[in-house]
Amino acid sequence: MFLMETMNRRDVLVDLQEWLCYKRVFTVEPIGTCGGLALFCKNGVDIVVLEENKNLLDIYVQYGAVSFFVSCVYGAPDKRYRDEVWEQLSRIGVNRQDSWCMIGDFNEITSNGEKLGGPRRSVSSFQSFVDMLNACASNQCFLDKRGSDHRPVLVSLQDSQEAYRGHFRFDKRLLLQPEVKMSISNSWKRRVSGNLFSVSDRLRDVRKSLSVWKRNNKMNLNDRVQLLEKNLEEEQSVSFPCTGRLRYLKRELVFAYKDEEMYWRQKSRQKWLRSGIGKDWKF
DSSP states (O other): OEEEOOOSOHHHHHHHHHHTTOSEEEEEOOBTTBOOEEEEEOTTEEEEEEEEETTEEEEEEEETTEEEEEEEEEOOSSGGGHHHHHHHHHHHHHHOOSOEEEEEEOSOOSSGGGOOSSOOOOGGGGHHHHHHHHHTTOOOEEOOOOSSSSOOEEOOOOSOOOOOOOOOOOOGGGGGOHHHHHHHHHHHTOEETTEEOOHHHHHHHHHHHHHHHHHHTTOOHHHHHHHHHHHHHHHHHSSSOOHHHHHHHHHHHHHHHHHHHHHHHHHOOSOHHHHOGGGGGGO
């Protein structure tokens, strides 16, 4: 567990370590009442600190048969000193070939699209941070904001995961998509060395083709409805909403609700939607 802006001396953090049942704690002392870093580790995790300062704890981790590097970063709150941190990380990244991840609060963004409100910044103001991420071959996955103005970052220590294969069920909503028929036809007629596949091979190819089409065309109803509702709320909240965009969002939301109704109508094996209000006592 990595904490930033601890604003406390080591003795306080050692008490916290014991209370939380961690094996060890590595600390960087705050300057006055500002800053301070703490890294807690549990039993079975061996850590070697390679470099430490008020903005960085660079460590080597050995966890059983797995070993990797971690850079715990606290970007300088004062933008005048951020480039020094990016330069330090760039030097580390250029020479590091083994598994490595960076975590923490960088106090920086890569574009104006990552912030809400405030004056727009020039593109050049992001460049040093973007260059550092490129030099370090950054690959991050941002999660949704939940109760904070910061987005959590998902860090996975596994190179790959076994793909999950669920049961394939045809989605009736696909019948309304004109491109689907062509996709099915192309998969069904595909040949290898001039020979047609067997029926089972064709069905497998069609299944894969439909799954790819759904994924590429964002057929996830929950995500689609939530996105449209969010965009509609944001547009309605501005001082001068665009009438055309409001109409478009409302129309798309109606279509999404209809798709959702069709989806659940198919998913449910009950016939309660046909029963009407007068027969809902059964449920």
